[in-house]
Amino acid sequence: MAVLVDQDTRLAVAGITGREGTFHTLNNRAYGTNVVGGVTPGKGGQDVEGIPVFDSWAQAMDSCEPNTAMIFVPPRFAADAILEAAAAGVALVIAITEGIPAHDELRVYNTLRRDHPGTRLIGPNCPGILSPGKANVGIIPASFFKEGNVGVVSRSGTLTYQIGNEIAQAGFGCSSIVGIGGDPVPGSSFVDVLELFQADPQTDLVVLSGEIGGSAEEEAAEYIQQHMTKPVVAYIAGFTAPAGKQMGHAGAIVSGSAGTAAAKAQALEARGVRVGRTPTEAARIAVEVLGGAAATSA
Amino acid sequence: MDLLEYQGKQLFARHGLRVSSGRAVTSVQDAVAAAAEVGYPVVVKAQVLIGGRGKAGGVKLAADEQETRLHASNILGMDIKGHIVRTVWIEHASDIASEYYASILLDRSAKKPLLMFSVEGGVDIEEVAEKTPEKLIRHHIDPLAGLSREEALQVARQGQADEDILEGVADALLALYEVWLQEDATLAEINPLIVTPEREVKALDSKVSLDGNALYRHPENQSLSDSENEDPLERRAKEEGVQYVKLDGNIGILGNGAGLVMSTLDVVAQAGGAPANFLDAGGGSNAETIKQAVDLILANPAVTAVLFNIFGGITRCDEVAEGLIAAFGEIKPTVPFVVRLDGTNDAAGRRLLAEANLPNVHSAATMNEAAEKVVALAAGGGGS
Numbered sequence: 001m002a003v004l005v006d007q008d009t010r011l012a013v014a015g016i017t018g019r020e021g022t023f024h025t026l027n028n029r030a031y032g033t034n035v036v037g038g039v040t041p042g043k044g045g046q047d048v049e050g051i052p053v054f055d056s057w058a059q060a061m062d063s064c065e066p067n068t069a070m071i072f073v074p075p076r077f078a079a080d081a082i083l084e085a086a087a088a089g090v091a092l093v094i095a096i097t098e099g100i101p102a103h104d105e106l107r108v109y110n111t112l113r114r115d116h117p118g119t120r121l122i123g124p125n126c127p128g129i130l131s132p133g134k135a136n137v138g139i140i141p142a143s144f145f146k147e148g149n150v151g152v153v154s155r156s157g158t159l160t161y162q163i164g165n166e167i168a169q170a171g172f173g174c175s176s177i178v179g180i181g182g183d184p185v186p187g188s189s190f191v192d193v194l195e196l197f198q199a200d201p202q203t204d205l206v207v208l209s210g211e212i213g214g215s216a217e218e219e220a221a222e223y224i225q226q227h228m229t230k231p232v233v234a235y236i237a238g239f240t241a242p243a244g245k246q247m248g249h250a251g252a253i254v255s256g257s258a259g260t261a262a263a264k265a266q267a268l269e270a271r272g273v274r275v276g277r278t279p280t281e282a283a284r285i286a287v288e289v290l291g292g293a294a295a296t297s298a
Numbered sequence: 299m300d301l302l303e304y305q306g307k308q309l310f311a312r313h314g315l316r317v318s319s320g321r322a323v324t325s326v327q328d329a330v331a332a333a334a335e336v337g338y339p340v341v342v343k344a345q346v347l348i349g350g351r352g353k354a355g356g357v358k359l360a361a362d363e364q365e366t367r368l369h370a371s372n373i374l375g376m377d378i379k380g381h382i383v384r385t386v387w388i389e390h391a392s393d394i395a396s397e398y399y400a401s402i403l404l405d406r407s408a409k410k411p412l413l414m415f416s417v418e419g420g421v422d423i424e425e426v427a428e429k430t431p432e433k434l435i436r437h438h439i440d441p442l443a444g445l446s447r448e449e450a451l452q453v454a455r456q457g458q459a460d461e462d463i464l465e466g467v468a469d470a471l472l473a474l475y476e477v478w479l480q481e482d483a484t485l486a487e488i489n490p491l492i493v494t495p496e497r498e499v500k501a502l503d504s505k506v507s508l509d510g511n512a513l514y515r516h517p518e519n520q521s522l523s524d525s526e527n528e529d530p531l532e533r534r535a536k537e538e539g540v541q542y543v544k545l546d547g548n549i550g551i552l553g554n555g556a557g558l559v560m561s562t563l564d565v566v567a568q569a570g571g572a573p574a575n576f577l578d579a580g581g582g583s584n585a586e587t588i589k590q591a592v593d594l595i596l597a598n599p600a601v602t603a604v605l606f607n608i609f610g611g612i613t614r615c616d617e618v619a620e621g622l623i624a625a626f627g628e629i630k631p632t633v634p635f636v637v638r639l640d641g642t643n644d645a646a647g648r649r650l651l652a653e654a655n656l657p658n659v660h661s662a663a664t665m666n667e668a669a670e671k672v673v674a675l676a677a678g679g680g681g682s
Contacts, residue, residue, distance in 0.1 A: 075511060237558075240545075240567045
């Protein structure tokens, strides 16, 4: 088991014919992900290294039945691509695209809830999902992770690699690594992914990597206290970020007193979640909590 | 992207929200001319992106030319919490019967626009929310359906706006939603929304933030924002497409990925150092980007040491090393560098750096070690 992507994944990619889209699609296929098609309007009938390209998601669905969509199109086309994939019946949409207008994200989120409740969106502005040894959908450098029992969920890409790498060096592997993205209106929240890890038999512990802005970490803290029996270790980035300044991610901006790293760490700790002050410390705590479990899972 | 008061009011006016007529000016002479045009009495208002203008003396009433001259010359050039006033807004003074509050913001938890309204305007709204929450009406708008006239009226009624101006308040709320929607705003706030003795409903102030990601849909808004008060290095970074935020310390920071860079700032601070900037070189940054970034970091004279913290995913460590080597060839930095390279092609990157044998460049195996090293070097008084 793992969460969201695995051997049963049938991936199709919006924007497969673009430079980045092609590169990462082939990377994902090389990892072992079952890539069944791509969608680029006007390029139907072509192929990318043997992967058939379709004009629309409806056509892709008719021909190769993808159950997972990866969105790699430019920001101004991304919202419609996500909704088109959902309308065609794709159950999981992973949007890598960065820079989608917040109002488009609102429209997508609320339209999915209303019209396509069977479709789950991860991202946008996220590195994707990797289930080591099974499938990789997105841009996570898979070579740094091995298979194991730690679930990772994060708003940041590179920070995930940092923490995942430290866990790997300590001898542990990951069930799945899920990047939910750094935008103000992500399709899935920490809570959504925590729920999946709680139900996943391969996952024994979850590392949650958050950052300043919004209240997703506080909501996660509440959820963990009420619903999680598996241990969760957290890390929060942005203690030194000044208020009112956007730190790269559109979601990472502190307004007023809400959304600070200190408030988030406090909310988590108050509900029994241990919070590492550095990525290294978070990884160390995770390893400490797992303790002897290493031997059984290795 | 935050707008100045007068820029926000111009957007309000564009969508039918009533505002007083006024002029934005940058000199005392123009202030006097503008006052004559809009008619006395006038209000002279400092245009800066910071609250507390009134308390700082940045908002003054002028009854005649002499007072306009006096206030404009005092306010222009004034330093309000680090923001220098370069523009004042001259508007015809309004008579006020009541001060209300209205705003629409993106509620990230509910994932819907949140409309807020209160008849307790003109004051700190956080205080109203805390002390008398029943007086702050909160209404989530369905972004797929929009805001209906019935909803707007309901909010006005629920907030106990005066009976005779319920329609006027609803008009203002509907116009505010149009601003929010049509201009791709993430925040549109009016405090105060006033009722005049003639029972007109008007926006006396504005606070508007626009979504930078949506600017391509609004070419007319691209020139807005407080570019004069923007830090020159931040402006340059924006032009070069680099994510850079200037901070108060002396340790220059470069990393890849917003989360990792934020984390690097924290780890440096925990090691006792003070970061001079946030700089995200981005995913897939190449040698040229790295060179430009080094140039940008060193353009801040406060920097006494620099930390490179790279975990390569899409970014290749050998490209980063090449960029750093190229930067040393051209810029010849005099401050020490600490470089931590991990991830894609890290061995090749480390080898390139070792072979180049750059002066005063130190390598570190981990993020924590890198932070400790750079803090020690920065305290040592920089390069020698």
